[in-house]
Amino acid sequence: MSDLLANLNPEQLQAVTLPPQHALVLAGAGSGKTRVLTTRIAWLVQTGQVDPQGVLAVTFTNKAAKELLARLSAMLPLSFNRSARGMWIGTFHGLCNRLLRAHHRDAGLPQLFQILDSGDQLAAIKRLLKALNVDDEKFPPRELQHFINGQKEAGLRPHAVEAWDDYTRRRVELYIEYESQCQRESVVDFAELLLRTYELLERNEPIRKHYQQRFRHILVDEFQDTNRLQYRWLKLLADAGRDSAANLFCVGDDDQSIYRFRGADVGNMRDFEREFHVANVIRLEQNYRSHGNILDAANAIIGHNAGRLGKNLWTERGAGEPIRVFEACGDLDEARWIVDEIQSLVRDGMSRSAIALLYRSNAQSRVLEHQLFSSGISYRVYGGLRFFERQEIKHALAYLRLIANPDDDTAFSRVVNFPTRGIGARSIEALQDAARTWNSSLYAAVPHLAGKPGTVLAQFVRLVEDLRRDTAKLPLPELVDHVLDASGLRNHFRNEKEGQERLENLDELINAAANFVAEAGVQADAQDMAHALLADFLAHASLEAGEHQADAGSDAVQLMTVHSSKGLEFDAVFLSGLEEGLFPHENSILETEGLEEERRLMYVAVTRARQRLYLSFAQSRMLHGQTRYNLRSRFLEEIPEELTKWLSPPNPRTSAVRSGFGGYYQPSRGGAAKAAEPPVSRSRDLGGLRVGQLVTHAKFGQGVIVAAEGSGSDARLQINFGAAGVKWLMLAVAKLDPA
């Protein structure tokens, strides 16, 4: 026990040993958040305050859930580990899946319901729109997907949605259609997993009571990332408002809330504090990761946000090195400089894997990769396709899904003609008509079809039937293996030019199935359960898309977006592309909310660094095939000067205008902004000025010349004045001075 609590700082100790009550722990970056969470659970169990069965721990990612479990087992004596199985540790979606499988009848679902990932959901929506002859120009599938998920996350079924205009009314109708399609096909999307479970618990008192009494301690990780529905879900489970309420222990950091764009609501933290009467909010502010200068910069940056819960990171380590800032002429120069610095770091003995290269958007990785590659530095990029999202894997999974549930039209459509078997758009259309007439799935509609399409389709149905029959008694890995052959997938990729890697991935799917069986701890030889186990495996594939593709192992520089860097730390961090319009991103810059989220993102980026932080930006950058001239990011200005050291001479030219915010340059296609003009046109007389140059205007202040038209007395210049906006000015009229 004393071991368990040793080396905790006073605040951590306070949080870990809090008497049973609701608690909110504001855990700053690098303050030992996971440690507090795991130690809290271990302490509760070891002191006998709760049975393992009484513990529910919720995380956002599978990775976090795994880490929690791993660290917990390391803390608890072996005797506890056996009973640790009684704990429920998982993601919101994973736990909901578990609840819905257990109570599928009460939830109105067949036992073998399938889960749609976002790609599947989008495909389902497209199919729906087509079937209903809806103009997808007017109702873009992505937008509709967003709408439906948004309503579900607000806990609203179609009848509860308030629709004041025709457009929304139509979208609600489509929401209704979408729901019935899902129900008909026995599929459930991510938001539905949560909403269904919420409704189940809300309506079914015995089930609700059962879980409310079972879970005495509910612990939530990354609480700032919860959406409204997830919060309500927690409230319901914790039986809020009653004396018998379970204890909710929420850990999070409002300053690291960076998923607003997908529904996360930081407001949950405030609401939680109020609605659960949280007596004392515990702040973990001692940072064990970074040197002082880095923390001071982070604190200064985040200090520009309003309405924070309030928190200031500090460290016992010294100030450390200054933050290095570099201004490059172009994105290529920036990349070159970064690679040079990396080389010298490595020469000085830093391992490549301790170095991270962060950027705001994925498009920025290309130049960096190119430069690293030509310098022979090994690197790995996060954020590629994930295993279960690969095309060949999706196809294989679709066959497996048809075995578990032939009414899954998404799966049916995906593989009915893959590998090609002469079933084209025409046949599918006829089949869809039939399905509508008989109000059935595509699969069930096949027998109603006559003629040639009927024959080929009947063959496909026979194939699926054979698969079902032949696999009914097979252990899962063999089942998968059989399907790969019998479906013709293997053969198809064998004949494809670049099919080798795909074949290997298909084999990897068999391994994944074997691993799943091993980890799930089920008897692979539970013969009659073959298809039930298959459904579990498919749910696993949807809920956990696998590692982001990146070659693990070797000592390589880490490249990723700032978003994916959350939770990680590195000795040296390069943050590139610190330019207005890029970071903060132009789409987020207009409203305060968006801008503040960008700032939190900046805060996350800065706090990834242990010893050394490099910030860089470029005067010009290739984006979407156009050269853009940006001002440097306002976030740079938010760092106190004394913390930084400029590796390039400080240049007022690119300085973001300090007098105000909101200005940025937004290129518009086909509009007046012609940013693609070559930077310098020698034949053109611009009165000694050139594109990319910084000028001062009496009224608008400082700006960058973004484009030019005409020459001599006709010359017009487009200038980005930052806060004052982007203007076209006549050179002869405007009073411009080189800055």
Next chain:
DNA sequence: TAAGGTTCTGTTTTT
């Protein structure tokens, strides 16, 4: 039906 050409459109991302 499938290959090959053209147009379009560009954050962030987990489940």
Next chain:
DNA sequence: CAGAACCTTA
């Protein structure tokens, strides 16, 4: 610029 989505042709 580059990938996806769309459209035309053999």
